[in-house]
Amino acid sequence: MSSSLIQKYNVAGPRYTSYPTVPYWDEHTFSLPLWKQTLKRSFDESNQSEGISLYIHLPFCETLCTFCGCHKKITKRHDVEQPYIQAVLKEWDLYCQLLGDKPHIKEIHLGGGTPTFFSVAHLQQLIEGILAKASIADGYEFSFEGHPNNTTREHLQALYDLGFRRVSFGVQDYNETVQKAIHRIQPFENVENVTQWAREIGYSSISHDLVFGLPFQNLDDVLFTIEQTKRLMPDRLAFYSYAHVPWIKGNGQRGFKDQDVPKDDLKRQCYEEGKKKLLAHGYHEIGMDHFALAQDGMYQSFKNRTLHRNFMGYTASKTQLMIGLGASSISDSWYSFAQNEKKLEDYYSRLEQNEIPVVKGHVLSPEDLIIRQHILNLMCAFETSWADPAMYFPEISDVLQRLQEMQNDHLLVIEQERIMITEQGKPFVRNICMAFDLHLKRRKPETQIFSMTI
Known part of the structure; x- marks a missing residue:
């Protein structure tokens, strides 16, 4: 892998164990x-x-x-x-x-x-x-x-x-x-x-x-x-x-x-x-x-x-x-995420009150569910498609525009209604997923909250 690609794409980004990411x-x-x-x-x-x-x-x-x-x-x-x-x-x-x-x-x-x-x-x-x-x-x-x-x-x-x-x-x-x-x-x-x-x-x-x-x-x-x-x-x-x-x-x-x-x-x-x-x-x-x-x-x-x-x-x-x-555990119903109290004292206190000890979470919108599936596809199969109308979303053209430079760098191939990550592009899968991350694009963090992608 060329050092120029590393310097170009080594930015802070999520690991995508969920979408939207916790922040x-x-x-x-x-x-x-x-x-x-x-x-x-x-x-x-x-x-x-x-x-x-x-x-x-x-x-x-x-x-x-x-x-x-x-x-x-x-x-x-x-x-x-x-x-x-x-x-x-x-x-x-x-x-x-x-x-x-x-x-x-x-x-x-x-x-x-x-x-x-x-x-x-x-x-x-x-x-x-x-x-x-x-x-x-x-x-x-x-x-x-x-x-x-x-x-x-x-x-x-x-x-x-x-x-x-x-x-x-x-x-x-x-x-x-x-x-x-x-x-x-x-x-x-x-x-x-x-x-x-x-x-x-x-x-x-x-x-x-x-x-x-x-x-x-x-x-x-x-x-x-x-x-x-x-x-x-x-x-x-x-x-x-x-x-x-x-x-x-x-x-x-x-x-x-x-x-x-x-x-x-x-x-x-x-x-x-x-x-x-x-x-x-x-x-x-x-x-x-x-x-x-x-x-x-x-x-x-x-x-x-x-x-x-x-x-x-x-x-x-x-x-x-x-x-x-358990304390700090995150649950996933597919339609929403929920995280338990992180501090043991708070976790125990909620249970003593016969409450499920959830402290925060996120309910996924229809858009979130579509983007989540695209990111899962990329992370698990190194490709994704929006040929199925259920996988289409209006901002796909913006995503493809963001991915164009990565295609020029031979990290992926954009076909009609499909993206495939190349062998050279596999180390940059987090960067490719970031192009789909509409929450990240709409509200970029003011401080560094993620580790570096490479």
Whole structure:
């Protein structure tokens, strides 16, 4: 990739886990009754046919990783576990009362924070409590995020016995200097142990999260990390760009200086050379920042054009309704988004009043729904079309005008009523989606609120 293209298109932009993106949610027209209304509508439309997804946020971590942008609570006190589990189960009970019919669960994902901060017994209590009020849909997929330093074989076995077949481990980078800078010290042996245990137990999909663009990281570090990863051959990989947004995340990302973070050409070289290594090792590029072996379900869904993207990232199957449980979780009814209280005290307080603890959200307009689908198409299939009248919107001519220069740079091809992203254009998929983002075009942010696209 030419440095001129990097300099040209390396601007601040969203990652599009939703459209509209969170800074453009219209909180003034949103209300809890409207959220409940769209939730029930979506549930009635999709529960029997495809089931629902649950994202459960488990926010506790024993130490602060300074690269992390997640909502978390740092503590070494494990007496916080039981009250939190009880709160999440109460929230689930409030949803079940609202839904009426028994939910068919297609997906469960435990995220964080650090889900394996919790004891085996408390995780069993959580999942058994969830499933006691639901049935499991055909082709279900349960997954969780594990920290290599505290995930035990008992964690893996207990969750496997409850139906979990996919686990992702946060690796980031194997260089000690980088690990110290991001406050995430974990030797290769820890990652090797949890990966082997998961295989021995029978997990069908093991994923490692790698990050490029970390402080003090250079090209050799990235390539070394990928070579170490090859020794374990996880079924899928997330190869993320570090999002340096200290103005949003505060002191957590101020454990190093801005000049310690790789910039522009070096950062993109880390990705391009890393990608070459991954492809040479048998991985296939899936959507944005993801790779999978041919036998993995994510690659199969990409080939079958059933790949989906939501607040959990890429998923191998689509559900119209995703309910987020836990502090800061975001729910998606397709017709609206809703986010829970972020502070634990506020989350607990709302539940004590028997209220679903939603604090803000956005109801999607007919225009939003069309643009959302176009962005999903681009993110998941690298193309989109408005040949179907339902996918047409009046501003499409303006979008095409904005994309013309990208076509001149060979990043995409504009055909009659269709756009296809080229191989050269895949790293710029966020920029291409931004051309469709009508909220962003109508009200450009006065300050930087997104990470850089490249």
